[in-house]
Amino acid sequence: MKKRFSLILVLTMLITIAFSGCAKSDTNTPDNGNTNGTNTGKDNQQDNTDDEEVNITFGFWGDTKEAEMKMQLAEAYMDENPNVNIEFEYTDGGGYLTKMQTWFSSNTVPDVFGVASDVVFQFLGSDLFEDLGPYIERDNLASEWNMDTVEAVYSKDGKIQAVPFISKVFAIAYNKELFDAAGLDYPTDDWTVDEMIEAARAITSGEGTDKVYGIGWGVRPPEFYRNLYGNPIYDVDTLTMNVAGNAEFKSAVSLFADTIKEGLAPNEASGAISTGGFETGKFGMQLAATWDIATYQSMIDSFEWDIVMLPINEDLNQRMLTTYRGNGWSISANSKEKEVSWDFIKFMSANKESQKAAQSFGIPELLSYANSDEYLTEFSGLTPYNKQVFINMAEAENSTSFYNLGAFAEVNDMMKTQYEMMLEDQITIDEMIDEMQKQGEAILSVN
Amino acid sequence: MFTKKKRRLGDTSRLFYLFISPWIIGFLVFTFFPMMFSLVTSFTNWNGLSMPSFVGFQNFKAILTTDKSFRTALINTLYFVGVSVPLNTILSIVLAMLLNKKLPGTNMFRAIFYLPTICSGVALYIAWMYLFNPNTGFLNVLLGYIGINGPGWLTDAKTAMPSLIFMEMFTVGTSMTIVLAGLQDIPSSYYEAADIDGASAVTKFFKITFPMLSPVIFFNILMSLIKGLQIFTQPFVMTEGGPAKATYVYGLHLYKMAFNYTRFGYASALAWVLFIILILLSLFIFWTSKFWVYYREDVS
Numbered sequence: 001m002k003k004r005f006s007l008i009l010v011l012t013m014l015i016t017i018a019f020s021g022c023a024k025s026d027t028n029t030p031d032n033g034n035t036n037g038t039n040t041g042k043d044n045q046q047d048n049t050d051d052e053e054v055n056i057t058f059g060f061w062g063d064t065k066e067a068e069m070k071m072q073l074a075e076a077y078m079d080e081n082p083n084v085n086i087e088f089e090y091t092d093g094g095g096y097l098t099k100m101q102t103w104f105s106s107n108t109v110p111d112v113f114g115v116a117s118d119v120v121f122q123f124l125g126s127d128l129f130e131d132l133g134p135y136i137e138r139d140n141l142a143s144e145w146n147m148d149t150v151e152a153v154y155s156k157d158g159k160i161q162a163v164p165f166i167s168k169v170f171a172i173a174y175n176k177e178l179f180d181a182a183g184l185d186y187p188t189d190d191w192t193v194d195e196m197i198e199a200a201r202a203i204t205s206g207e208g209t210d211k212v213y214g215i216g217w218g219v220r221p222p223e224f225y226r227n228l229y230g231n232p233i234y235d236v237d238t239l240t241m242n243v244a245g246n247a248e249f250k251s252a253v254s255l256f257a258d259t260i261k262e263g264l265a266p267n268e269a270s271g272a273i274s275t276g277g278f279e280t281g282k283f284g285m286q287l288a289a290t291w292d293i294a295t296y297q298s299m300i301d302s303f304e305w306d307i308v309m310l311p312i313n314e315d316l317n318q319r320m321l322t323t324y325r326g327n328g329w330s331i332s333a334n335s336k337e338k339e340v341s342w343d344f345i346k347f348m349s350a351n352k353e354s355q356k357a358a359q360s361f362g363i364p365e366l367l368s369y370a371n372s373d374e375y376l377t378e379f380s381g382l383t384p385y386n387k388q389v390f391i392n393m394a395e396a397e398n399s400t401s402f403y404n405l406g407a408f409a410e411v412n413d414m415m416k417t418q419y420e421m422m423l424e425d426q427i428t429i430d431e432m433i434d435e436m437q438k439q440g441e442a443i444l445s446v447n
Numbered sequence: 448m449f450t451k452k453k454r455r456l457g458d459t460s461r462l463f464y465l466f467i468s469p470w471i472i473g474f475l476v477f478t479f480f481p482m483m484f485s486l487v488t489s490f491t492n493w494n495g496l497s498m499p500s501f502v503g504f505q506n507f508k509a510i511l512t513t514d515k516s517f518r519t520a521l522i523n524t525l526y527f528v529g530v531s532v533p534l535n536t537i538l539s540i541v542l543a544m545l546l547n548k549k550l551p552g553t554n555m556f557r558a559i560f561y562l563p564t565i566c567s568g569v570a571l572y573i574a575w576m577y578l579f580n581p582n583t584g585f586l587n588v589l590l591g592y593i594g595i596n597g598p599g600w601l602t603d604a605k606t607a608m609p610s611l612i613f614m615e616m617f618t619v620g621t622s623m624t625i626v627l628a629g630l631q632d633i634p635s636s637y638y639e640a641a642d643i644d645g646a647s648a649v650t651k652f653f654k655i656t657f658p659m660l661s662p663v664i665f666f667n668i669l670m671s672l673i674k675g676l677q678i679f680t681q682p683f684v685m686t687e688g689g690p691a692k693a694t695y696v697y698g699l700h701l702y703k704m705a706f707n708y709t710r711f712g713y714a715s716a717l718a719w720v721l722f723i724i725l726i727l728l729s730l731f732i733f734w735t736s737k738f739w740v741y742y743r744e745d746v747s
Contacts, residue, residue: 098706105495122709126496208596209588266582267602267690280583406494409707420691424604 052083056337056344059089059103059113061096065294066361070114073354077347084340089113097405104128109332111341115162117153117326119405124154129161130331135342136160144350145365153326153401162328165349166290166362169393170220170322172196172310173278173288173296177303178203178212182284189309189389193255193320196285196311200264203284214264216283220323221256222416224287227400228252229318234411234440236403241411241440243433248316250433257423267423278305290390294360297382307389309398324399327362363390411440489715495705499712506716517717519692520700521724523608527696528675531612536668539622540660546623547630557627564620572684575614576601579685601686604693611681611694622667629663630656661740669732676725697721 060070067090074086089110091099097119103109109128123129136142145164154162172187179186182202187195200214217224226233229248234241243249259265278286279299288296288307296305310320329345331338348354355364356375360382364370376387393399404412415436422432489506493499510517546557563571578585579600587597600610637655646654657664679698682688688695688703701721705714 101495101706101709123496128496209582209591211582267599282582405707406709409703413703413707416689417692417695420604420689424691426604426691 053085054083054337054340055085055087056112056335056341057087057089057110058344059091059099059110061091061093061099061114062361063093063291065298066291067092069357069361073348073357074344076354077344080347081340081343084344086344107334109334111332111335111337112344113330113332114165115154115328115330117324117328118402120154120162120328120330121403122405124156124161125159127333129159130333130335130338130341131159131161132163132331132342132345133158133160136163139346141346141350144367146367149326149365154328162330163345163349164326164328164365166327166355166358166365167394168290168325168327168362169390169399170224170287170289170310171307171389171393172215173286173292173305173307175278175281175284175303175305177281178284186306187308187311189392191308191311193311193313197255197259197264200259200284201262204264211282213266213283215259215285215287216268216277217256217259217265217287218268218277220287221253222412222419223323223402223404224320225249225252225256225419226402226412226415228255228320229313229316230321230400232400233415233436234408234444236408239407239444241437241444243415243440244437246433248318250429251313251316253419253422253429253432257419257429260423290362293385296385297360300383305383306385308386309389309392319398321398321400322393323402324394325402326365328365363394407444410443414439414443485715485718488712489719491712492710493712494709495711496709502712506713507720509713510716510720516692516695516700517720520695520697523693523695524676524678524697526608527612527678528672530609531615532668532671532675534612535616535619535622535671536664538616539619539626539667540664542619542623543626543630544656546627557624560623561620563617569680569684572614572681576685579610601694602690604689604691607686607690607693611678611685614681622671625663625667626660629660633659658741662742665732665736665740669729672728672732673725676721676728 058074060067062070071088071090074088078084078086089099096114096116100113100115100119103113104123104126141163149167150160150162150164154160154164174187176186179199182199184199184202187199196215202214203212204214205212226249229252231242231246231248233243233246233249256265260267277283278288278292279296281300281303286292310322312319329349331341331345335341348358350366352366352369355366355369356378358364359375364375369375370391379385403409418427418432418436418439421427422429427435488499490501490503491499492502492505542560546553546560577583581587581597581599581602584597584600586600590597598606601607633656637659638651641651641655677698678696679702682694682696682699683702686694688699697717701714701717704710704717
């Protein structure tokens with residue numbers, strides 16, 4: 001009896017394990033019978049009447065404010081479509097990549113989920129994503145978004161795997177009060193790197209906890225020095241390093257390192273004091289992202305501020321490039337509610353009111369709204385700023401893509417370590433460059 | 448009569464298996480199966496999406512021979528464990544002895560010292576980031592009042608790891624409580640006898656308190672060692688392993704390999720190497736215990 005019971009128990013456990021194993025392996029089989037990539041939107045069209053209850057899952061990330069905005073969009077969609085229930089799968093920005101990988105490997109991808117251009121490139125071409133090309137064509141939406149960007153950032157082998165929502169770029173935010181106090185004119189879009197450094201020098205004052213910094217780079221130098229002046233440190237297609245002998249790179253690293261070593265900017269590369277920056281009023285200028293604007297608007301009331309384009313390096317005859325991060329929406333290839341999911345995506349990315357709600361976090365991707373006077377002049381009672389600056393920075397000649405997953409993440413991290421060692425005076429800038437080239441080649445050669 | 452007894456025993460064993468089955472199923476599904484999956488994965492090259500390809504011991508060979516970050520991460524982790532475990536063990540004993548005194552407000556202080564343990568987690572580490580901020584953080588503001596220009600804390604490679612160790616000292620609440628329980632278990636007659644013999648406070652500590660507490664201290668050291676070797680959240684949230692890899696610990700290396708560099712096979716191999724290191728260190732601690740841990744039943 002005891003033996004029989006034990007046998008049943010063990011068998012039950014084995015079956016449980018076997019089934020959990022099956023679920024996992026299903027996802028990881030490249031040819032698991034998924035033909036969604038060739039389906040047209042019409043093929044998947046479902047007969048969702050107002051009476052039919054539909055449940056979809058929605059995966060997204062963001063800080064508190066951005067997450068709130070996305071949830072409000074979903075709630076507005078549910079108000080318009082009472083038969084649709086959207087279940088949230090929220091993760092903070094830091095954990096979203098891990099969450100996404102877990103979804104992919106466990107076959108639990110939400111019906112609609114957010115993707116970011118700096119990591120999604122690794123997954124494009126897999127059968128995890130629904131091809132959205134047929135949907136865009138069917139609904140005549142190609143003119144609503146910049147399809148060149150869609151092609152470059154979210155497509156592979158002719159399949160569109162996400163549609164854009166907002167794009168995120170950087171500019172320089174400046175504190176007008178500190179500029180006035182230093183007797184400086186406000187910067188204009190044709191300013192130079194030398195003028196920026198001189199301004200930082202004039203503004204920097206005080207010591208210890210009273211110190212006012214001329215400029216704050218935040219955690220961004222390792223992201224920006226890769227291709228600050230148009231000569232990238234590695235080629236993403238050929239997987240070759242281009243650090244040794246790269247004058248643009250050396251100039252970029254020197255800019256960040258010299259301003260930090262001179263005390264014009266704090267060293268925040270490892271994120272240790274990224275809590276509290278420009279909004280504290282202790283920075284004359286700040287390398288600011290589109291998503292910082294919501295924080296500035298809500299927290300700054302003791303001084304005036306605005307943004308200006310990144311400056312021009314006269315020696316290299318090149319404006320500093322901003323990294324470009326696109327945020328888009330995808331549909332799981334295994335979704336059972338593709339039509340509703342598509343409708344929800346359209347609501348977020350092809351609807352003026354939704355794009356208006358998202359504008360504090362990035363540049364709206366809906367062209368008819370982003371190019372309108374309404375977008376440029378409307379601030380809904382919040383602090384106004386020069387929106388045209390971000391639009392200009394997002395132009396192809398002023399921006400560069402950022403890749404931060406797989407081998408590229410490994411190279412980026414290695415370079416960041418070397419950069420920090422150089423900042424700590426453990427190695428010279430030339431030693432850093434040699435080591436970056438050597439270690440980078442080693443990493444890329446095994447990938 | 449005999450048959451009835453046999454059936455009763457049978458019933459008991461059925462109940463035993465019935466009651467233990469949720470744990471066994473949970474263990475097999477959530478621990479044993481993932482461990483075996485990870486073991487198999489450690490012999491493969493797998494990016495988390497494509498089909499894994501078998502590479503034999505290549506991952507383990509690379510870890511032990513060419514991976515510089517593995518060495519850095521291991522040294523940093525051992526540094527953290529080597530300093531924080533003895534420090535926190537001593538601190539927990541000192542605090543427990545102070546809180547064992549029958550003075551007014553003792554219970555309040557017990558609660559205060561235990562409180563950070565309850566609050567630990569990402570929220571606490573973010574709060575510490577504010578405290579460590581060299582410009583506006585409370586610690587440097589405080590030091591500034593007495594004319595000291597505070598250190599860079601997490602922003603300086605020399606002080607980043609000591610800062611994490613310093614922060615860890617505030618989470619000794621659990622160890623302290625266990626030591627406190629151990630202290631209260633020591634019969635007062637031992638101290639009375641020592642008093643009659645004219646023993647000093649130091650003698651009483653080393654001849655009575657420490658030997659009687661040694662099983663508790665042994666337990667605390669072992670638990671702290673395991674917890675310390677698995678340190679991850681603090682550097683992940685607060686420093687990302689920097690500056691200049693000063694806080695780049697083993698758990699972070701493993702995480703980055705898996706989720707940032709999409710080398711899940713290699714990360715699994717790293718996990719197994721850590722597991723082996725943990726087992727070896729635990730066995731070593733167990734071996735040393737015969738020289739300094741005393742159990743009452745041994746004495747009797």
